[in-house]
Amino acid sequence: MRARLRVCVLISGSGSNLQALIDARDEGRIDIDIVGVISNQADARGLERASRAGIPASIVEHQDFAHRNKFDRALGLLIGAGKPHWVILAGFMRIVGSAVLDPFKGRLINLHPSLLPLYRGTDTYQRVLDAGDREHGASIHFVTGELDGGPVISQVRLPVLAGDDKHKLAARLAPMEHRLLVSTIEFFTQHRVEYSGAEVLVDENSLEHPLLLQADDRLV
Numbered sequence: 001m002r003a004r005l006r007v008c009v010l011i012s013g014s015g016s017n018l019q020a021l022i023d024a025r026d027e028g029r030i031d032i033d034i035v036g037v038i039s040n041q042a043d044a045r046g047l048e049r050a051s052r053a054g055i056p057a058s059i060v061e062h063q064d065f066a067h068r069n070k071f072d073r074a075l076g077l078l079i080g081a082g083k084p085h086w087v088i089l090a091g092f093m094r095i096v097g098s099a100v101l102d103p104f105k106g107r108l109i110n111l112h113p114s115l116l117p118l119y120r121g122t123d124t125y126q127r128v129l130d131a132g133d134r135e136h137g138a139s140i141h142f143v144t145g146e147l148d149g150g151p152v153i154s155q156v157r158l159p160v161l162a163g164d165d166k167h168k169l170a171a172r173l174a175p176m177e178h179r180l181l182v183s184t185i186e187f188f189t190q191h192r193v194e195y196s197g198a199e200v201l202v203d204e205n206s207l208e209h210p211l212l213l214q215a216d217d218r219l220v
C-alpha cells in the first residue's frame with residue numbers, strides 16, 4: 001500500500017478551501033495528511049481553521065524580508081520541513097519565486113477563480129461581468145514562473161445569471177471551487193496526474209483539455 005499523500009497548503013485569507021480539504025479528510029473522502037499550513041498574513045482566518053484541526057501552521061510575512069528571494073527561501077524551507085508530496089496554493093496572494101518553484105516543480109498547484117487562460121490576476125469576477133461573459137468558473141493549474149500561467153489540470157464552470165454582481169458570483173463559485181479542489185486532490189491520491197515540465201499527463205495520457213468537474217463531482 002502506498003503512503004498517504006502529504007500536502008502542504010498555502011493561504012492568505014479565509015481558508016475555506018483549506019477547510020474543504022480538512023472536512024474531506026475527516027470524512028474519509030480523501031486519503032491525505034495535511035502536513036502544514038503556511039500563511040503570509042498573520043491575521044488569516046485560515047490559521048484558526050488549521051489550529052482547530054491540529055495542523056501545524058506557520059506565518060511568513062514578506063515585509064519581514066529585505067528581498068523577495070529571501071522571503072522565497074524562507075517559504076521554501078518551511079514548506080520543505082513538512083516533506084509534502086504536493087503543495088497547494090489555496091488563496092495564497094503572493095507570487096512565488098524559484099526557491100519555491102524549483103524544489104517543488106510539478107508538485108505545486110494553484111487554485112484560481114477563472115476559466116484560465118481567461119482572466120489571470122485579480123478581480124476576476126468583476127472583469128467577467130464587465131466583459132458580459134455568460135460563464136465563469138475556477139481552474140486548478142500547475143504553478144510556473146508565469147502568473148496564473150501554468151498548465152491547467154481541472155476546471156469547474158458556472159453560468160453568469162442576470163442580476164449577478166461580483167459578490168453573488170463569488171458566493172456561488174466558492175462551494176464549487178471547494179468541490180473542484182477536493183476532486184482534484186483525490187486524483188492526486190490515486191497518482192493519476194503528472195507534470196513533466198512540458199505536458200500534463202492524466203492516466204499516462206497527455207491532457208488535451210482540462211478535466212471538467214461534473215455535477216456528481218467526477219472529473220471528466
Ligand code: GRF
Nearest residue numbers: 013014015016017091112113
Ligand atoms: C479562492 O476564491 C481562490 O480561487 C482564490 O482565493 C480564494 C481563496 O479563498 N485564489 P479561501 O481563502 O480558500 O476561502
